[in-house]
Structures are given as structure tokens and as C-alpha cells.
Amino acid sequence: NAGVTQTPKFQVLKTGQSMTLQCAQDMNHNSMYWYRQDPGMGLRLIYYSASEGTTDKGEVPNGYNVSRLNKREFSLRLESAAPSQTSVYFCASSDWTGYQETQYFGPGTRLLVL
Amino acid sequence: AQKITQTQPGMFVQEKEAVTLDCTYDTSDQSYGLFWYKQPSSGEMIFLIYQGSYDEQNATEGRYSLNFQKARKSANLVISASQLGDSAMYFCAMREGDSGNTGKLIFGQGTTLQVKP
Numbered sequence: 001n002a003g004v005t006q007t008p009k010f011q012v013l014k015t016g017q018s019m020t021l022q023c024a025q026d027m028n029h030n031s032m033y034w035y036r037q038d039p040g041m042g043l044r045l046i047y048y049s050a051s052e053g054t055t056d057k058g059e060v061p062n063g064y065n066v067s068r069l070n071k072r073e074f075s076l077r078l079e080s081a082a083p084s085q086t087s088v089y090f091c092a093s094s095d096w097t098g099y100q101e102t103q104y105f106g107p108g109t110r111l112l113v114l
Numbered sequence: 115a116q117k118i119t120q121t122q123p124g125m126f127v128q129e130k131e132a133v134t135l136d137c138t139y140d141t142s143d144q145s146y147g148l149f150w151y152k153q154p155s156s157g158e159m160i161f162l163i164y165q166g167s168y169d170e171q172n173a174t175e176g177r178y179s180l181n182f183q184k185a186r187k188s189a190n191l192v193i194s195a196s197q198l199g200d201s202a203m204y205f206c207a208m209r210e211g212d213s214g215n216t217g218k219l220i221f222g223q224g225t226t227l228q229v230k231p
Contacts, residue, residue, distance in 0.1 A: 042118075042223050096217075
């Protein structure tokens with residue numbers, strides 16, 4: 001049981017290049033999320049997907065697109081990377097058991113845009 | 115607008131002592147959830163504890179407990195018997211919306227905890 005996995009772990013891009021961050025969960029969760037964490041700060045929500053086939057904007061969606069490919073996978077795409085997108089990106093999925101909810105995070109992708 | 119405030123940028127505690135990390139929140143929702151996460155220097159986000167707004171008892175998970183004071187809108191994390199491995203950044207977060215709904219989280223700025231031997 002791998003939980004939430006993310007690829008790649010590290011990436012260096014030049015300004016204007018594009019890339020896709022991959023995320024997959026094996027816990028059969030309906031909801032998935034993409035956050036970014038800038039140095040010394042908490043996480044901020046970029047996009048989320050409440051269920052397969054739906055996506056919605058979070059707090060900081062500009063410059064990103066997402067795809068909920070199926071229940072397991074939720075990808076984040078940077079069409080034209082900018083230095084301001086240098087950050088650590090976390091994917092997460094959530095579960096509600098009826099009395100407790102938990103949000104599980106992937107290990108993160110460190111992205112540097114030059 | 116919903117907001118999470120962690121006023122302690124850094125904290126020190128002696129090994130084996132207890133420590134309280136502060137968190138206050140602001141929301142107009144009646145139903146919400148509060149979370150604490152640990153982020154060690156390796157960078158992963160580790161779930162510690164959850165408190166629902168309707169839960170009457172404070173949540174506990176091993177050495178972690180959440181001191182939930184609803185009227186004061188505070189959700190402080192208490193770590194008992196600190197260990198060296200507790201040195202990390204700690205984030206308080208709040209889930210927007212009703213229980214069982216989409217769990218969009220709002221995070222505080224974090225508190226860095228250093229445990230001294």
C-alpha cells in the first residue's frame with residue numbers, strides 16, 4: 001500500500017518550459033488536491049478534485065491546469081513555467097470515515113524554475 | 115474569510131517535557147475540521163491529529179492531544195514527553211465546509227519546534 005505517490009521528486013525547468021506533475025493514490029479516495037509550499041510558509045491550495053471527472057480552482061490557480069484522469073490519478077500541468085512557480089508541490093487525497101477525516105500527502109515535488 | 119493563525123514562529127523545549135503549540139482560527143461555519151501536521155526536515159507532511167467542530171472531547175493520538183476551545187476559536191497542539199525526533203515544523207490547518215465534504219485545507223504559517231537534549 002503506497003498511499004500517495006508523486007513523480008518526479010525534483011525538477012529544474014527554464015522559464016517558458018512546460019511540464020506535468022503526476023500524482024496517484026491507491027486508497028480509493030474520492031477527493032484529491034494539489035498544494036504548493038513556498039519557503040517558510042504553509043501550504044496553499046492550487047486545484048482540487050472532489051470526485052472523478054470534476055476539478056475546481058483553489059486559492060492560487062493561475063498558471064496551472066489539472067486533469068483528473070481517473071479515480072486514482074490527478075495531474076498538475078505548468079504550461080509555461082515562471083520563476084514565481086519555484087516551490088514544493090504536494091499532492092494529497094482525503095478520506096472521511098464518518099467520525100474522522102484524514103488528508104494524506106505525497107512526498108512532494110521540488111521544482112526550480114530558472 | 116477563513117483564517118488560521120500560528121503566532122509562534124519558533125519554540126524550544128527540553129527533552130521529556132511537554133510543549134504546547136498555539137493555533138487560533140477564524141470561521142463563520144458551524145461545521146469544520148481542524149488538523150495538525152508535522153513536517154520534518156525531510157519535507158514530508160505527516161498527519162498527527164484531527165478535531166471535528168462538533169466533537170465534545172478533545173482529540174488524542176498517543177503523545178499528541180488537541181486542546182480544543184471552541185468559544186475562543188483555538189486548537190492548540192500539546193505534545194507530551196518531547197523526544198528529539200519531534201524537532202520539526204508543525205502546521206495547523208482547517209477544513210472548509212461540512213464534514214464529509216471536499217476537504218480543502220487552509221494552513222497556518224507553521225511553528226518550528228526544536229527539542230533540546
